Amino acid sequence: MSQRIDFAGSARPTVGVEWEFALVDPVTRDLSNEAAAVIDEIGETPHVHKELLRNTVEVVTGICDNAGEAMDDLRGTLGTTRRIVEARGMELFCAGTHPFANWSAAQLTDAPRYAELIKRTQWWGRQMLIWGVHVHVGVSSAHKVMPIITSLLNHYPHLLALSASSPYWAGHDTGYASNRAMMFQQLPTAGLPFHFQKWSHFERFVADQKKTGIIDHMNEIRWDIRPSPHLGTVEVRIFDGVSNIDELGALVALTHCLIVDLDRRLDAGEQLPTMPPWHVQENKWRAARYGLDAVIILDADSNERLVTEDLDEVLNRLEPVAASLGCSDELAAVSSIARGGASYQRQRRVAEDNDGDLRAVVDALVGELVL
Numbered sequence: 001m002s003q004r005i006d007f008a009g010s011a012r013p014t015v016g017v018e019w020e021f022a023l024v025d026p027v028t029r030d031l032s033n034e035a036a037a038v039i040d041e042i043g044e045t046p047h048v049h050k051e052l053l054r055n056t057v058e059v060v061t062g063i064c065d066n067a068g069e070a071m072d073d074l075r076g077t078l079g080t081t082r083r084i085v086e087a088r089g090m091e092l093f094c095a096g097t098h099p100f101a102n103w104s105a106a107q108l109t110d111a112p113r114y115a116e117l118i119k120r121t122q123w124w125g126r127q128m129l130i131w132g133v134h135v136h137v138g139v140s141s142a143h144k145v146m147p148i149i150t151s152l153l154n155h156y157p158h159l160l161a162l163s164a165s166s167p168y169w170a171g172h173d174t175g176y177a178s179n180r181a182m183m184f185q186q187l188p189t190a191g192l193p194f195h196f197q198k199w200s201h202f203e204r205f206v207a208d209q210k211k212t213g214i215i216d217h218m219n220e221i222r223w224d225i226r227p228s229p230h231l232g233t234v235e236v237r238i239f240d241g242v243s244n245i246d247e248l249g250a251l252v253a254l255t256h257c258l259i260v261d262l263d264r265r266l267d268a269g270e271q272l273p274t275m276p277p278w279h280v281q282e283n284k285w286r287a288a289r290y291g292l293d294a295v296i297i298l299d300a301d302s303n304e305r306l307v308t309e310d311l312d313e314v315l316n317r318l319e320p321v322a323a324s325l326g327c328s329d330e331l332a333a334v335s336s337i338a339r340g341g342a343s344y345q346r347q348r349r350v351a352e353d354n355d356g357d358l359r360a361v362v363d364a365l366v367g368e369l370v371l
Contacts, residue, residue: 002204005218007145008232010138013260013325016233017061017070017252018134020051020241023085024093029362031055031098032090033107041084047077052114052128054107057081063138067253067330071245075371082371091366094131095343096166096180096240099351099358103129103170121187128187130166130180131241135252136233137259145227146196148234148262151272152225153192153280155258156238157287157296158314161307162334163239163251164291165343171358173351177291177344180240181284189215190222192284195277202227224284234259243343244368250337253330257318260325275300291344308338 023032033054042048049058059081061073082092106129108114118125139145164177176182185191189209196202209215218229228235236255242248262272275283279297286294287307294307315334322331341349347361354360 002200002207005142005199005203005206005229007139007142007199007227007229009140009142010232011140012065012138013256013263014063014065014136014138014233015067015070015252015256016063016136016231017074017248018049018136019059019074019094019248020131020133021057021059021081021092021094022055022098022131022241023057023090024098024362024366026089026091029100029359031101031106034088034090036109038081038084038088038090041088042081048081050109050111052109052117054109056131057085066325067249067256067327070252071249071330074245074248078369078371082369092369093362093366094165094241094243094369095347095365096132096164096178097130097169097183099168099347099361100171101129103127124186127183130183132180132184132237133163133239133242133248133251135236135239135255136228136231137236137256138231138233139259139263140232142199142229144263144266145234146199146202147266147272148259149193149225149227150195150197150274151262152234152236152258153195154273154275154299155314156192156224156280157283157294157307158311159236159238159251159255160240160284160287161291161294162254162311162337162342163242163247164287165240165243165347167344167347168358168361173348176289177342178240178288181238181288184222185224187222189220191224192277192280193223193225195274195280240343243365245371246333247337247343249330250333253322253325253327254315254318254334256325256327257321257331258314261318261321264321273299292338292342311335311338 035054035057061070064070166180169179224238283296296307322328350361350364
């Protein structure tokens with residue numbers, strides 16, 4: 001028997017961003033487990049949070065109306081955070097994984113929910129030396145949430161390929177654009193969401209998860225796209241860590257526009273397009289493996305296309321949505337990621353130019369964070 005889950009609902013299509021950063025030593029370029037001291041110095045704030053590992057701080061926006069406003073919000077918080085980090089002899093770094101750090105050296109944040117996660121998941125939980133970006137978009141009503149999530153999965157490979165920034169793991173090139181995507185799905189409640197069409201189906205799922213002891217709280221559902229009922233949002237968790245604010249603004253605008261477009265199409269009475277789960281799963285793997293060179297499955301009829309070619313069409317279609325949201329410039333910047341190369345491609349170029357020295361890759365990523 002399911003239990004009612006109230007969805008707060010958003011009066012307007014707001015956007016919010018959670019951006020995870022690692023702390024690195026400026027000399028060794030390895031990770032530093034000093035996040036607790038940084039957060040203590042910053043003090044109590046809703047805009048800087050601790051995470052699973054003591055090498056990580058998360059910077060969070062307030063409720064914003066568009067990508068540009070969210071980026072301005074992040075600049076303000078990051079300016080303060082970076083000054084404190086640098087005064088303590090460290091630097092901020094963001095990518096899906098660190099090029100050479102070893103997971104065994106990472107220390108856990110002291111919190112009951114993190115201890116329980118590791119107790120349950122053991123080796124795979126300890127492997128989560130990964131960083132990402134989460135984007136929340138406000139949705140007005142619960143009945144829209146599951147159709148939007150299921151249809152948004154059609155654009156999963158676009159979002160992952162653009163943000164892919166984790167080609168390395170423990171000093172080795174994995175051959176993947178996003179090794180993080182493959183790592184994170186090993187947790188028992190992570191990975192792709194189920195293809196629900198009704199809110200009641202989600203309520204029943206949560207009730208089953210709680211009754212069988214799989215979760216105690218909804219935030220333990222770690223899907224790549226999930227509802228956030230208390231905030232009234234759809235939360236997109238597909239992205240690898242993003243190294244710089246310009247790319248982040250572009251990705252946030254694209255996410256915002258995609259969800260608002262689906263929301264408006266529901267209001268117009270449209271049946272949103274979906275694909276079979278096996279196509280969605282294959283697209284996730286192709287984007288993780290090949291990044292912007294992935295040939296993706298487009299629809300239930302199994303048609304295929306290079307992801308960057310399809311992206312051009314998607315961006316053109318979303319231009320009026322971006323204009324209405326005030327994020328046209330940020331949406332247009334998505335094309336520059338595809339043209340100039342995603343982070344995983346830039347990292348490999350830096351490594352090649354420096355005889356495989358992965359410390360140079362960290363240098364480059366740290367240098368990209370210009371506020």
